[in-house]
Amino acid sequence: MSKKYVDLETLKYILYDIHKLEELLSRDRFQEHDMESLNLFIDSVKDFSDRELYPYLQEMDANPAYHKDGTVIVHEQVQKVMHQSGEMGIISACFDYEDGGLQMPISAFQAAVYIMDAANNHLPGYPSLTLGAAELIIEFGSQVLKDKYVPNMLAGVWGGTMCLTEPQAGSSLSDVVTKATPTNDGYYKITGQKIFISGGDYKGAENIIHLVLARIEGAPKGTKGISLFVVPKNRLKEDVTLEYNDVMTVADFQKMGQKGYCTTHLGFGDSDDCRGWLVGEEHKGLAQMFLMMNGARIAVGRGAAAIAMAAYRTSLQYANERPQGRKLSADGKKNPTEKQSLIIEHPDVRRMLLLQKSIVEGSLSLVLLASKYQDILTTATSKEEKEKYHLLLEMIIPIVKTYPSEAGAESVDNGLQVLGGYGFCADFTLQQYYRDIRISALYEGTTGIQSQDLLGRKVPMHNGKGLELLSAEIVKTIIAANNDEELKPYAKILGDKLELSQKILSHLMPFALKGNYERYLADANLFMEYMSIVVLSWLWLEMAVDAKKALGNSDRKFSKTFYESKIHTMKFYFKYELPKTNSLAESLMNNEVVTIKNEKEYII
Numbered sequence: 001m002s003k004k005y006v007d008l009e010t011l012k013y014i015l016y017d018i019h020k021l022e023e024l025l026s027r028d029r030f031q032e033h034d035m036e037s038l039n040l041f042i043d044s045v046k047d048f049s050d051r052e053l054y055p056y057l058q059e060m061d062a063n064p065a066y067h068k069d070g071t072v073i074v075h076e077q078v079q080k081v082m083h084q085s086g087e088m089g090i091i092s093a094c095f096d097y098e099d100g101g102l103q104m105p106i107s108a109f110q111a112a113v114y115i116m117d118a119a120n121n122h123l124p125g126y127p128s129l130t131l132g133a134a135e136l137i138i139e140f141g142s143q144v145l146k147d148k149y150v151p152n153m154l155a156g157v158w159g160g161t162m163c164l165t166e167p168q169a170g171s172s173l174s175d176v177v178t179k180a181t182p183t184n185d186g187y188y189k190i191t192g193q194k195i196f197i198s199g200g201d202y203k204g205a206e207n208i209i210h211l212v213l214a215r216i217e218g219a220p221k222g223t224k225g226i227s228l229f230v231v232p233k234n235r236l237k238e239d240v241t242l243e244y245n246d247v248m249t250v251a252d253f254q255k256m257g258q259k260g261y262c263t264t265h266l267g268f269g270d271s272d273d274c275r276g277w278l279v280g281e282e283h284k285g286l287a288q289m290f291l292m293m294n295g296a297r298i299a300v301g302r303g304a305a306a307i308a309m310a311a312y313r314t315s316l317q318y319a320n321e322r323p324q325g326r327k328l329s330a331d332g333k334k335n336p337t338e339k340q341s342l343i344i345e346h347p348d349v350r351r352m353l354l355l356q357k358s359i360v361e362g363s364l365s366l367v368l369l370a371s372k373y374q375d376i377l378t379t380a381t382s383k384e385e386k387e388k389y390h391l392l393l394e395m396i397i398p399i400v401k402t403y404p405s406e407a408g409a410e411s412v413d414n415g416l417q418v419l420g421g422y423g424f425c426a427d428f429t430l431q432q433y434y435r436d437i438r439i440s441a442l443y444e445g446t447t448g449i450q451s452q453d454l455l456g457r458k459v460p461m462h463n464g465k466g467l468e469l470l471s472a473e474i475v476k477t478i479i480a481a482n483n484d485e486e487l488k489p490y491a492k493i494l495g496d497k498l499e500l501s502q503k504i505l506s507h508l509m510p511f512a513l514k515g516n517y518e519r520y521l522a523d524a525n526l527f528m529e530y531m532s533i534v535v536l537s538w539l540w541l542e543m544a545v546d547a548k549k550a551l552g553n554s555d556r557k558f559s560k561t562f563y564e565s566k567i568h569t570m571k572f573y574f575k576y577e578l579p580k581t582n583s584l585a586e587s588l589m590n591n592e593v594v595t596i597k598n599e600k601e602y603i604i
Contacts, residue, residue, distance in 0.1 A: 002318060004313050005119055011114065013557075017369075018281075018368075021038065024105050028379065030379070033103075038241025042106070042111055042481075045116060048084065048116075052118035056075065056122075056123075057077070060075050067559075074203065074399070076295060078202060081123045085156050086127075087155075087156065088265075089102050090112070090127060091153070092153050100154050101154070105373050106378070107372050108430075110298070117306030120260075122436075128299055129134055129296075132292040136211050136289070137211075137248060140228070141581060152207070159199055159207070159209070161211065163231075164176075166178060166192065167195050177215065178190065178215065178268065179216075180229060180276060180278075182216065182217070186253070188277070188544075189272065191269035191474070193266065194435070195253075196253065201249040201264050211231075211289070213227070213278065214285075216231055217429055220283065225283055227279075227283035228280065228288045231245070233245060248266065249266060249267075251264070253358050257295060281405040293444060295401075300443045300444050301370075304405040304437055307412065308404065309360045310429075311356070311433040312357060314415065314433070316356075316417040319353060323342055324341070324343050324420075352415070352416075355411065355576065357572075359536075361566075366535065367404065376389045391461070391469050395454075395458050395467060395469070400533055402451070404448050409441065414428040447525060451528035455520070455528070474534070475495075477545060481544070486548070490571070493539060497537065501531065501534060504530065504589060507589045523588055523595075527584075537573060540573045540574070543570060548567065550563050
């Protein structure tokens with residue numbers, strides 16, 4: 001298996017040159033870091049991924065995690081990667097020094113874990129969820145909870161999860177019924193069930209620390225009555241030894257992809273002895289969990305973008321090695337005596353490869369943009385800066401989660417097509433990537449939920465201030481592109497699409513103002529797709545502006561072809577992807593209503 005599963009040059013180009021990581025290092029929080037040390041960290045993660053993740057990708061698919069005797073049997077690499085992620089500082093990278101962290105920019109961290117995701121998407125979820133659970137305890141938990149649980153989590157000795165979904169509730173968290181009963185001993189008795197818990201249990205793990213949403217007896221109905229609890233699989237006794245905490249692994253879920261990343265069904269309190277400790281205030285659980293949820297949504301987008309990258313690199317390598325057919329001559333015929341052409345020479349194959357490249361690299365830029373916004377937000381020193389980057393981040397999080405997931409699946413699908421019949425065979429990893437990436441559109445809120453979040457919550461937020469700020473960022477790039485004659489036409493096209501988005505909202509907003517939210521949100525998925533394509537077009541135009549500048553410099557970092565490829569891919573995206581906004585706009589502004597249920601049922 002080739003280790004060319006990630007384009008490290010492009011990753012560093014987008015991180016360093018497009019999103020300007022070095023500028024973040026002047027902020028107080030990051031002053032002990034420099035570009036050399038961060039580059040070494042990223043390179044060490046690549047070496048780690050080459051050794052400990054990528055070689056096991058197909059093996060973990062062929063030998064899925066499975067439930068046996070009350071636990072889940074996983075590949076031996078799970079514990080190894082957990083422990084080494086702790087030792088290398090991957091889990092603790094972004095935490096404060098005082099909490100055992102490295103205070104690393106989130107941008108650099110996300111770039112590093114992107115490499116792990118591309119190498120083997122079955123493994124990074126274990127340390128990533130542990131990181132997220134530890135973050136919640138650090139942010140909202142008492143000092144006692146921090147001291148008890150966080151050090152072993154950051155060391156990769158103990159795992160961590162978040163437990164939201166229940167059998168009867170799905171994504172509707174207002175219907176959570178897991179119960180927390182207070183006692184006089186400082187803990188609550190937890191009873192209930194949670195499903196689809198990634199990394200929820202596995203044989204050999206000394207402990208799993210669950211962050212559980214539950215309802216305290218007498219709490220208000222709906223999301224306002226949900227609290228958050230630390231519920232360890234094994235609780236700490238006074239002598240610091242562990243004892244079972246009545247958290248049962250009922251079953252695991254056998255999946256079409258990501259088979260090495262276990263997904264469990266957990267039961268709490270079957271013997272009435274499951275103890276949980278309140279995190280922060282009562283009834284604030286959902287708001288607290290959203291700290292982890294936002295990070296998790298960016299992580300899902302990052303993972304999907306990485307899978308698509310690995311699939312692209314595989315199909316690109318195949319296209320450069322596979323001879324088949326011959327190019328047409330001027331008379332439209334093929335000469336059977338000529339040497340066979342490599343399939344990368346055929347225009348239709350090149351179209352599919354360029355589609356993959358445009359989605360893959362654009363998605364990577366999107367993920368790192370969100371990471372940069374997080375870094376600026378967490379280090380902001382003024383109220384104005386905090387508000388600006390909070391709103392910008394809120395605007396793009398649903399897009400970051402959705403676009404790499406949906407377009408990434410399309411990208412992998414095209415990669416599979418490049419391989420032809422071999423793409424459908426287990427000899428090559430494309431079919432596995434195709435199965436692995438499909439979960440991304442379901443994780444952490446489906447595409448439909450993200451779309452309703454974007455149109456229903458984020459667009460109207462602060463009277464449209466978030467969208468206004470995002471549009472202003474796009475306009476900056478349009479202005480810069482207008483200064484270059486070659487890029488000027490593309491700047492005009494993007495400006496027109498941005499203006500069209502306002503016309504779409506002018507058409508939809510009156511429904512919301514009249515209280516007809518069902519009609520307002522009926523085509524939220526289409527609006528999500530529209531805005532995603534506009535944002536990706538912006539990021540590609542931004543790359544083209546930078547590439548044009550670099551081509552004019554004699555001391556450029558990368559080859560001339562490297563920069564020219566970015567401009568060429570931008571042109572591809574504007575020709576083949578951006579025009580899709582026309583049909584989306586037509587549908588969004590069409591007055592025909594065909595998906596809202598009325599007194600008659602037409603889906604029969």
